[in-house]
Amino acid sequence: MAGAPVIRVSGLVNAFGEQVVHDGLDLEVRQGEIMGVVGGSGTGKSVLMRSIIGLQPPRAGEIEVFGHDMCALSAAEAADVRRHWGVLFQNGALFSGLTVAENIEVPMREYYDLDEALMDEIAAYKVGLVGLPQEAGPKYPSELSGGMKKRAGLARALALDPELLFLDEPTAGLDPIGAAAFDDLIRSLRDTLGLTVFLITHDLDTLHAICDRVAVLADKRVLKVGTIPELLEFEHPWVQEYFSGPRGRAAAQASERG
Amino acid sequence: MTARATLPDMEPADLVEETRGETRVLRLSGRLTMARVGAVDRALREIQPDGRDLVVDLSAVERIDTAGAWLVYRLIRNWTKAGVHATVENASADALALIGKVGEHDVPMRIRPDRGHPLVRRLAEIGDFVIRTADTFGNFLGFLGNTLVALARLLLNPRRLRWHAISRQMEVVGINAIGIVGLMSFLVGIVIAQQGAVQLRQFGAEVFTINLVGRSVLRELGVLMTAIMVAGRSGSAFAAQIGSMKLAEEVDALRTIGVSPTEALTIPRLIATAIMMPLLSFYAAILGIIGGALFSWVSLGIPIITFIQRTQEVVPLTDLWITLIKAPVFGIIIAVTGCYHGMQVTGNAESVGFRTTAAVVQSIFLVIVLDAFFAVFFSALGWI
Ligand SMILES: Nc1ncnc2c1ncn2[C@@H]1O[C@H](COP(=O)(O)OP(=O)(O)OP(=O)(O)O)[C@@H](O)[C@H]1O
Ligand SMILES: [Mg+2]
Numbered sequence: 001m002a003g004a005p006v007i008r009v010s011g012l013v014n015a016f017g018e019q020v021v022h023d024g025l026d027l028e029v030r031q032g033e034i035m036g037v038v039g040g041s042g043t044g045k046s047v048l049m050r051s052i053i054g055l056q057p058p059r060a061g062e063i064e065v066f067g068h069d070m071c072a073l074s075a076a077e078a079a080d081v082r083r084h085w086g087v088l089f090q091n092g093a094l095f096s097g098l099t100v101a102e103n104i105e106v107p108m109r110e111y112y113d114l115d116e117a118l119m120d121e122i123a124a125y126k127v128g129l130v131g132l133p134q135e136a137g138p139k140y141p142s143e144l145s146g147g148m149k150k151r152a153g154l155a156r157a158l159a160l161d162p163e164l165l166f167l168d169e170p171t172a173g174l175d176p177i178g179a180a181a182f183d184d185l186i187r188s189l190r191d192t193l194g195l196t197v198f199l200i201t202h203d204l205d206t207l208h209a210i211c212d213r214v215a216v217l218a219d220k221r222v223l224k225v226g227t228i229p230e231l232l233e234f235e236h237p238w239v240q241e242y243f244s245g246p247r248g249r250a251a252a253q254a255s256e257r258g
Numbered sequence: 259m260t261a262r263a264t265l266p267d268m269e270p271a272d273l274v275e276e277t278r279g280e281t282r283v284l285r286l287s288g289r290l291t292m293a294r295v296g297a298v299d300r301a302l303r304e305i306q307p308d309g310r311d312l313v314v315d316l317s318a319v320e321r322i323d324t325a326g327a328w329l330v331y332r333l334i335r336n337w338t339k340a341g342v343h344a345t346v347e348n349a350s351a352d353a354l355a356l357i358g359k360v361g362e363h364d365v366p367m368r369i370r371p372d373r374g375h376p377l378v379r380r381l382a383e384i385g386d387f388v389i390r391t392a393d394t395f396g397n398f399l400g401f402l403g404n405t406l407v408a409l410a411r412l413l414l415n416p417r418r419l420r421w422h423a424i425s426r427q428m429e430v431v432g433i434n435a436i437g438i439v440g441l442m443s444f445l446v447g448i449v450i451a452q453q454g455a456v457q458l459r460q461f462g463a464e465v466f467t468i469n470l471v472g473r474s475v476l477r478e479l480g481v482l483m484t485a486i487m488v489a490g491r492s493g494s495a496f497a498a499q500i501g502s503m504k505l506a507e508e509v510d511a512l513r514t515i516g517v518s519p520t521e522a523l524t525i526p527r528l529i530a531t532a533i534m535m536p537l538l539s540f541y542a543a544i545l546g547i548i549g550g551a552l553f554s555w556v557s558l559g560i561p562i563i564t565f566i567q568r569t570q571e572v573v574p575l576t577d578l579w580i581t582l583i584k585a586p587v588f589g590i591i592i593a594v595t596g597c598y599h600g601m602q603v604t605g606n607a608e609s610v611g612f613r614t615t616a617a618v619v620q621s622i623f624l625v626i627v628l629d630a631f632f633a634v635f636f637s638a639l640g641w642i
Contacts, residue, residue: 128363
């Protein structure tokens with residue numbers, strides 16, 4: 001599983017005015033792994049994701065994705081990189097003027113020469129794949145529930161069968177059964193498609209169930225990267241509280257039983 | 259297989275048909291991924307079952323994703339449905355898993371909501387339009403009435419007025435518009451003086467340019483141009499702001515907290531616009547006269563001081579009153595139209611755009627209609 005690095009971040013500095021969010025952050029995500037990213041609210045997980053995908057120009061530091069320097073991409077390279085990743089934003093970010101199915105077809109239309117009929121079929125099984133009922137296909141985002149928007153966003157992120165998937169709190173707002181099914185889906189896609197996943201989550205069950213390694217964000221950098229047992233050994237008050245607090249213990253027991 | 263590996267990266271996936279005894283063999287090869295399956299999809303749609311058994315051979319497939327798996331699944335499904343014995347051969351475990359996975363989710367799905375027959379749709383659209391127009395008129399009057407009632411209630415209890423929001427809106431609507439409104443009126447003043455001079459010169463009556471500029475700018479054009487500018491700048495902003503807040507459920511949040519959106523959003527904008535419109539209109543009229551005066555001085559040789567004196571003589575005070583009476587009414591119309599359309603936003607970003615346009619078009623239209631009424635009304639009063 002120890003593949004070549006897909007994402008490499010080094011010395012990243014991000015700041016909004018006076019407020020420094022990241023200060024010398026380093027992180028490496030390897031081919032084929034599911035990397036969980038945890039940290040308290042407002043520690044800069046979403047900002048880290050936005051920097052990696054090039055939406056938030058960093059003050060300093062280097063970011064490489066698929067070996068390309070994200071701060072100096074030519075237009076052709078940028079298109080090539082974007083074709084190989086899928087992004088699920090924290091709030092779904094669906095296009096409000098398009099139906100769910102049309103949302104899923106947007107990236108396909110942009111990059112590939114596929115027949116209308118084939119795109120419709122692909123959109124249909126993607127909708128099923130993420131656990132939406134087929135009635136959701138012709139609905140507009142404003143007609144969906146919160147959890148359904150999450151799933152529709154995931155379906156759009158998966159539209160191109162990307163090699164790299166960025167997920168910002170995918171299971172927030174899903175019912176526990178749906179969240180577990182979601183974990184299964186991500187793991188099986190990783191196993192069959194060789195996906196690399198950058199997964200921001202507060203969901204301890206997801207962490208235990210599918211993450212190969214977990215990066216802990218605190219004090220403006222990545223404090224520690226490791227498997228959950230390694231993190232349990234790590235002496236840091238926040239990490240201890242996180243994994244050994246009541247919820248952390250419950251999740252650990254659940255994953256042992258499961 | 260080795261030959262395949264040397265082919266360039268963008269080489270599409272390939273489909274070869276063979277016969278093996280009584281069986282048809284479809285051999286898929288290369289990268290069966292979304293980037294490359296377009297051609298295979300088209301080729302597969304051409305091939306029809308002919309009664310012979312089918313074997314789909316995946317031994318030469320280098321890579322497969324869900325799109326490729328879907329094609330294989332669809333092929334097997336369709337041919338099995340047609341009564342042919344169809345199987346997959348030499349598939350990797352991952353490929354089988356993927357084919358199984360997409361097969362689980364094979365449910366026919368609509369892409370867009372059903373829109374019905376085009377003719378019926380047209381008729382329905384026309385009907386909708388009529389109903390909506392009638393509705394809009396009623397709703398708008400309702401909204402206006404509601405707002406005025408809320409305004410009256412607040413004026414009786416002025417401590418509940420949101421002074422902070424009002425002063426903020428006054429800045430945005432009035433102060434920030436000073437530059438553009440001034441420049442525009444100045445230029446309009448010049449244009450009128452120039453046109454007037456050209457026409458009046460034919461009668462040797464250039465000096466009446468002063469009457470023309472003074473009266474038209476102070477009585478009509480100052481307030482009208484200002485109203486159009488404010489509708490374009492602020493009416494649209496009101497609709498877009500409130501519309502986006504509606505989309506993000508901020509308006510609902512206000513309601514559940516117990517804050518009336520009318521009090522918090524509409525009234526401050528309405529008061530600010532009603533106060534700023536007369537000020538801006540007066541200022542616009544003054545700049546229009548300055549523009550006219552400058553032009554007359556440079557091009558007709560009329561000294562500025564003469565221009566001002568004569569303006570005082572020929573422009574009755576009622577012209578100023580007319581502007582000052584019309585301006586707040588126009589301001590109220592612009593603010594109410596903008597806020598009304600903002601509140602009507604539902605669903606998606608497109609609706610924000612549509613409502614913003616509607617707010618600007620309708621408020622300018624209403625302003626001009628009202629202006630015509632005012633013209634008739636004031637001339638009946640004898641304020642000619
Ligand atoms: N556009 C922005 N302008 C100013 N500050 C910002 C901006 N975006 C984020 N921040 C700040 O950066 C910090 C990190 O925000 P971020 O959204 O990354 O948090 P997070 O770790 O994703 O939290 P959560 O788990 O709640 O989603 C926060 O303090 C936030 O206030
Ligand atoms: Mg976040």
